[in-house]
Amino acid sequence: MGDHSNGNNKGILNKISETQVWKAIFRTGIPRNRRQRMMVMLNNVFLHLHPVRLPKHAVKVKYTWCMGGLSFFVFLVLTVTGILLMFYYRPTVEYAYGDIIDLKEQVPLGIMREIHRWSAHLMVITVWLHMFRVFMTGSYKPPREFNWAIGVVLLVLTMLMSFTGYLLPWDQLAIWAITVGSNMAGATPMVGTSGPGSSLLALGDVNFITSSSDARFAMIGGRFIGEAALLRFYVLHCIGLPFIIMIFMIVHFWRVRKDGGISGPT
């Protein structure tokens, strides 16, 4: 097989690539020559994130560390494993912890939660390293200032995604970590009960900012971490924040291209 010079005895891959089905899906055929290699980038919606040609420094791992791409990839891993986990997990105080136990003990080959959790940690790390690389190559400089700001938003969103997910196993680690984190919201100036100036927002004796009407309450839907907080964090973790982060990701990738592609010496 695979003797390309002999027309009568083509390789199986070649035969497949000449079928009508293959041609209907992949317009370009197997990218062998220069023209096909350019067309394959243009004709595929996913590959089309990339330009067709790049200066050589831009593909060197030495320069990019692959960290931006890996952050996106780990995000996709998190999406897939997250969807699988949603099959098993119910966000109520009654079921949440038991569902996690079931996930560990009843589901065959159950490492989805592990992959999800470690990917979440990994994504925080890759995003930080991506930011560090971008800083060290001075890639935030004009004309890429705005995209750096989008990147900062994405970094914050990544940590918020991880933070909201931290509560869902509903174990001691989860609720107390979130208690520590959400107590901060209660100290927000003006709008948190234990924040400075909260007593200024009052009409006579009626205080507007109380422990059941402040920033912390809005965040966790109660005065302590309970049923409402679990549901809120679940919805934010699975729907709300992914929705927002995807919008910013679209802008981020779009702007990489529109701001002149990957940075390089001018």
Next chain:
Amino acid sequence: METIKHFINTVCRPQIIFPVILAVFFFIFPPTERLLAANKKLGLYKLWTQKGGIALFCGLILAFVFGLTDPNFTKIVTKPDNVPIVGLIFLIVFFVWFSMKQAWENDARIAQGGKPKEADDAKEKILVWPDLVYIEFIALILCTVLLILWSILLKAPLEEPANPTVSPNPSKAPWYFLGLQEMLVYFDPWIAGVLFPTVIIIGMMAIPYLDTNKKGGGYYSFAQRKTAVSIFMFYWLVLWLFLITVGTFLRGPNWNFFGPFEPWDIHKLEALTNINLSDLVYMTWLKQRLPQNIFLREIGGFLVLLFYFGALPLVLAKTWFKELYARLGPVRYSIFIVLLLLSVSLPIKMFLRWVFNIKYIIAIPEFFFNI
């Protein structure tokens, strides 16, 4: 052995290690010409060579291996949720070295009138299919393999079911927020948990507008943008990653400090001798009772703050930051100096705490307004 461990425990105390880092840091990442000259004289730039990297890495691994002989160190380092931070420490050391190595190499090329390495590479154009696509493909496979191995070898942690009536001691936020939690030692939650995160986000977004240096875009370099790199490294390595490391590994029950080889003793007592600036002014210096009037009581703190944020920027603009002011102009300079002073307030507050036991500069607990 015990003596060495005891020595390390002592040295790791924030009161000792932080000043040491502060003293060494600006020689390793010099922000000015003078410090750069000192760096060269001391030969510190040799860290960013092949040999330096090997030494750095061997040192780090040896320290870890030595640490793992101790049960207390092993216990805290191998906690499932702490494993990523151990990995992070190695990755950070590697990538700081890796970027600085390329930066110094480029600096040498530029100093000889050449162009950075990236400029040589950039002359050649390549096709994304296959030259980039296959690199990405390999990176994805390696990443997947890493995640699967990691997931098989290390189970995700699951503790007792949530119980709102039993709080673990210490209660820690997720590790990436432990830098903020560590700041809680020195500032109230409204500053450490609300103001500082906001300022950090705004400050990071402001970087491209405050760094007006046109050089050094699109390639690794240090000499051309040493001030920017030095400041960034300080925030990133010292005020963020170092504080996270301290918060994760060296803070135990009651958020007390514990050395890496010290068991987490729940009954460890730390003497609380902290006083407010107003106590210091009225009771220690003037030997009288605190005034009833809040404003009068805290006047000292207000004056300090007024000087710090009101007068100091002007004084600095006329002296130390004269050139910087000329380069940035009034608007950029104002934003820069406010961000700088806010962030420098953390080390200042640390030293005030350690040296003078000062808790608050302004203490108005009546309105939860403590600084």
